[in-house]
Amino acid sequence: MTSVTHATSHLPVHRRVAGAPISWGVCEVPGWGLQLDPERVLGEMRDLGLAATEFGPAGFLGDEPSATAARLERFDLQAVGGFLPVVLHDPEHDPIPEVDAFIDTCLATGAGVVVLAAATGADGYDERPALDDEGWATLLGNLDRIGEHAASRGVIACLHPHVGTMVETGQETERVLGSSAIGLCVDTGHLLVGGGDPVAITAAHPERVVHVHLKDVDRAKAEQVIAGELTFGEAVDAGMFRPLGHGDVDVAAMVRTLEAHGYQGWYVLEQDVKLHGAPEGEGPGSDVRRSIDYLLGVAPVADSVPAL
Numbered sequence: 001m002t003s004v005t006h007a008t009s010h011l012p013v014h015r016r017v018a019g020a021p022i023s024w025g026v027c028e029v030p031g032w033g034l035q036l037d038p039e040r041v042l043g044e045m046r047d048l049g050l051a052a053t054e055f056g057p058a059g060f061l062g063d064e065p066s067a068t069a070a071r072l073e074r075f076d077l078q079a080v081g082g083f084l085p086v087v088l089h090d091p092e093h094d095p096i097p098e099v100d101a102f103i104d105t106c107l108a109t110g111a112g113v114v115v116l117a118a119a120t121g122a123d124g125y126d127e128r129p130a131l132d133d134e135g136w137a138t139l140l141g142n143l144d145r146i147g148e149h150a151a152s153r154g155v156i157a158c159l160h161p162h163v164g165t166m167v168e169t170g171q172e173t174e175r176v177l178g179s180s181a182i183g184l185c186v187d188t189g190h191l192l193v194g195g196g197d198p199v200a201i202t203a204a205h206p207e208r209v210v211h212v213h214l215k216d217v218d219r220a221k222a223e224q225v226i227a228g229e230l231t232f233g234e235a236v237d238a239g240m241f242r243p244l245g246h247g248d249v250d251v252a253a254m255v256r257t258l259e260a261h262g263y264q265g266w267y268v269l270e271q272d273v274k275l276h277g278a279p280e281g282e283g284p285g286s287d288v289r290r291s292i293d294y295l296l297g298v299a300p301v302a303d304s305v306p307a308l
């Protein structure tokens with residue numbers, strides 16, 4: 001794996017906690033739900049004490065990299081980078097131009113992470129086609145090409161296994177790790193809903209984890225998705241993703257494992273939600289507050305992390 005240093009190197013966990021617009025229902029999927037105004041989302045992130053944020057869907061923070069940078073600066077939020085669904089399995093499609101445009105925004109804002117998802121080419125995450133051997137070979141080759149290209153421009157690219165994309169399950173994640181040098185974004189929620197074990201995958205490959213999305217999960221609802229009884233979108237609507245500490249992911253073990261292995265990247269609080277109308281009261285920020293409180297309560301204090 002190509003090496004690029006994290007901007008967060010040597011900072012304690014509480015300075016590496018970031019937000020993401022999806023926790024406010026802001027999503028790249030057309031028709032997902034009410035999309036809140038960026039001024040509200042960023043203002044609430046700042047008021048919650050978050051250090052940084054991911055960008056959210058294309059255009060959410062502005063169309064020009066310089067406008068995005070200025071907006072984040074106004075809210076005193078560092079830029080983490082963000083989620084980039086891109087088709088990686090099609091031999092006729094070159095993903096580098098999309099990645100390059102994204103890296104331009106990273107460089108303009110001081111962000112360091114390109115979080116790739118292996119898009120199917122269709123909208124949404126409710127179904128996906130099976131990938132044949134040629135598709136896998138193209139996807140793996142593209143991951144290595146993008147990883148090296150991103151490093152040459154000074155940022156880290158990683159793959160986010162995600163429900164409804166070409167890399168969803170624990171087995172598919174292992175295939176990527178075994179056959180490409182790309183870094184991994186462990187998303188505790190998506191790996192679990194994909195049938196994988198996020199803590200076990202992290203413990204088996206700690207050196208590959210360069211970015212982390214933390215969400216908790218109601219396992220019973222995840223099992224309904226795995227059994228085909230609920231689509232991903234229906235399960236999100238039904239509250240499958242929970243604030244940290246209120247579901248079935250062992251978030252404390254996850255953070256302990258990462259810190260013990262010297263993880264220096266961001267912990268992005270990401271609870272996928274949908275809004276079906278203007279939020280009442282505190283709105284989605286209240287769940288983000290619960291996640292922050294839980295995370296800071298379980299994060300090991302810098303000097304007391306046991307060596308594994």
Ligand SMILES: O=C1C[C@@H](O)[C@H](O)[C@@H](O)C1=O
Pocket residue numbers: 022026027028056057083160162187190213270272
């Ligand atoms: O990392 C992510 C980015 C989101 O916008 C995406 O929709 C969500 O599912 C996710 O986990």
